[in-house]
Amino acid sequence: MEGAGGYPSAAPAPPPLHPAIAPLFFLLGKWRGQGEGGFPTINSFAYAEELLFSHSGKPVIAYNQKTWKLASGEPMHAESGYWRPKADGSIEVVIAQSTGLVEVQKGSYDAENKIIMLQSELVGNASKVKEITRAFKVVNDELSYVVQMATNITSLQPHLKALLRKV
Template sequence: MAFTIPEGLHPDLNPLAWMVGTWRGKGRGEYPTIPTFEFAQEVTFNHDGRPFLNYFSRSWIIDAEGEIIRPGASEVGFWRVKEKNVLEVVISHNTGISEGWVGQFDGPKIQLVMDQGYSAPSAKIVTAGVRLYGLVAGELFYAYDMAAEGQELQAHIWSTLERQVD
């Protein structure tokens, strides 16, 4: 399948054009403070012609057969491309956490490091994070390492998502 730059995409976003669209798949998560889990995930990157991508992610906790048990995490945010292959990303979670991320892109590989975070009074405190996104064999690979609730930075969730055809 040939790839084309989405119509109306701001030229600053051309390096991220490969991400635009909806991706779905499954992943796995673990952390010392929660039981290991599997999840289904849908991620959408879209634009309105301005120099940022809109980001939406939602997930569902699933059983071993892939059946939905309950809703999982949701995130919304904005991705901005800056000079020298720098990305600035803001993400807010349904759990009361908002984060600023800064990172680099190198073709279809993106690495982000949490710059700042805010947690609502009832939310867990996340003190550090690293996110990796990449296009691997035509699929969106995603991994998130997290330090929270007194734990050191470590693997938390990872998933592989297929591009959805409109």
């Protein structure tokens, strides 16, 4: 049945899960929590965060992230992209950040232990950032991650870490 403007009047049923993303089914959904960041060249900070991993029935997971200041709720950062897991345990990821920076990452996943490790192949449109790694892990329905970064004046160092729960 159609509603106004030819759009369906009821939400469509979710598409079937593509077999290629089935090993990362544990990521799908909305996650919220808090994190902290820092780097030798900036002051430390705390933030709240929401991650959304979704799918459209294709062999790719859509990724959306946003953060905001804990005290004021003021927006801080946002990024989005796509994760393409492969049957051999490898994964390809592209992420565009609100700062204009773009990451092309490759890595691996361990579906049994719910771990994803990513390493930048390319960091585009970044005058200072040279390398980014991301490590995600789900334990007892909590998603934790650590982001490390290297710049033109620093080696690879911790930058962000957070703990989120599925909502």
